[in-house]
Amino acid sequence: MSGFVRRVRSRLEKACHYLPIVVNTVLVMSITGEVSYLVVVEAPREAEQKESEWSGVWKALHLLLQYFMLGNITWNAMLFLRTSPSIRGVFLDGDNVGQGWRYCYTCETHTPPRCSHCFDCNVCVLRRDHHCVFFGQCVGFRNYRYFLSCLFFMWAGLLYAVVMNAEVFIVILKEGVTLHSVMLLMVPWIMLVSGQVTAGAFAFAFIADTCVVGFLLVAAFLFFHVGLMLRGQTTREWYSNRRPYSLGVLANIRECLGQRWYLCWLCPLIASPLPGDGIHFQVTGSLEPIDSSR
Numbered sequence: 001m002s003g004f005v006r007r008v009r010s011r012l013e014k015a016c017h018y019l020p021i022v023v024n025t026v027l028v029m030s031i032t033g034e035v036s037y038l039v040v041v042e043a044p045r046e047a048e049q050k051e052s053e054w055s056g057v058w059k060a061l062h063l064l065l066q067y068f069m070l071g072n073i074t075w076n077a078m079l080f081l082r083t084s085p086s087i088r089g090v091f092l093d094g095d096n097v098g099q100g101w102r103y104c105y106t107c108e109t110h111t112p113p114r115c116s117h118c119f120d121c122n123v124c125v126l127r128r129d130h131h132c133v134f135f136g137q138c139v140g141f142r143n144y145r146y147f148l149s150c151l152f153f154m155w156a157g158l159l160y161a162v163v164m165n166a167e168v169f170i171v172i173l174k175e176g177v178t179l180h181s182v183m184l185l186m187v188p189w190i191m192l193v194s195g196q197v198t199a200g201a202f203a204f205a206f207i208a209d210t211c212v213v214g215f216l217l218v219a220a221f222l223f224f225h226v227g228l229m230l231r232g233q234t235t236r237e238w239y240s241n242r243r244p245y246s247l248g249v250l251a252n253i254r255e256c257l258g259q260r261w262y263l264c265w266l267c268p269l270i271a272s273p274l275p276g277d278g279i280h281f282q283v284t285g286s287l288e289p290i291d292s293s294r
């Protein structure tokens with residue numbers, strides 16, 4: 001019996017691990033499909049706007065832009081997941097341990113500065129930033145570039161989707177700000193379950209809502225991480241109010257995005273070697289927390 005429970009538990013844990021990735025993929029694909037539909041079929045929606053009807057070339061350009069962003073999101077996400085930021089397979093010269101090195105009792109090894117143990121990944125991660133619950137993997141030294149690029153294209157894509165979906169809001173609110181239209185925008189699920197709206201109206205309202213909420217969330221994440229990159233800080237160092245490894249704005253960007261930082265965010269295939277090794281870092285400030293009360 002206990003074996004059965006253990007098996008069910010391990011399967012549930014596995015399912016929970018992949019659930020955020022599956023939900024995110026379904027959302028990204030649904031939003032892209034809906035926006036493509038708006039561009040191809042519904043632009044423009046009103047008959048009296050026919051004179052401003054989008055040309056084939058204009059529609060093709062829109063679709064190209066959408067799939068460029070989608071390609072960047074999925075490719076960066078894939079490379080993020082495939083690039084392990086952990087210490088596995090990395091030669092850590094334990095004889096040269098110095099300032100900032102620690103001993104990890106779980107991994108049973110000395111670990112370099114900025115490296116810390118992740119209890120979800122069950123391994124120490126080089127220049128660990130945080131464990132990303134949406135991807136189920138840590139953000140660290142080697143995969144930070146893909147994380148930031150993915151976040152940037154998600155932000156750009158959602159901004160585009162919000163603009164395109166503005167028409168959905170306009171169409172719904174054109175009937176007047178009634179209880180029905182407000183409920184459809186605020187709680188589309190309840191309106192669908194109670195049979196107040198068609199599945200099509202629900203789908204448009206739900207995706208339009210998801211775009212707005214998703215855009216606000218991703219924008220907050222993106223700007224927070226761009227700020228950290230410019231300051232040469234990890235989320236952990238930000239929490240503990242320390243900034244001992246900042247090398248100046250340009251060098252900090254290079255530390256995260258690599259030598260071709262000005263180009264590499266455009267496409268994950270552009271090689272951009274990182275200047276450091278994730279083990280040795282130049283200390284430029286105090287390793288102790290900054291006392292902000294002084």
Ligand SMILES: [Zn+2]
Binds near residue numbers: 106107108
């Ligand atoms: Zn460890």
Ligand SMILES: [Zn+2]
Binds near residue numbers: 119120122132139
């Ligand atoms: Zn982790």
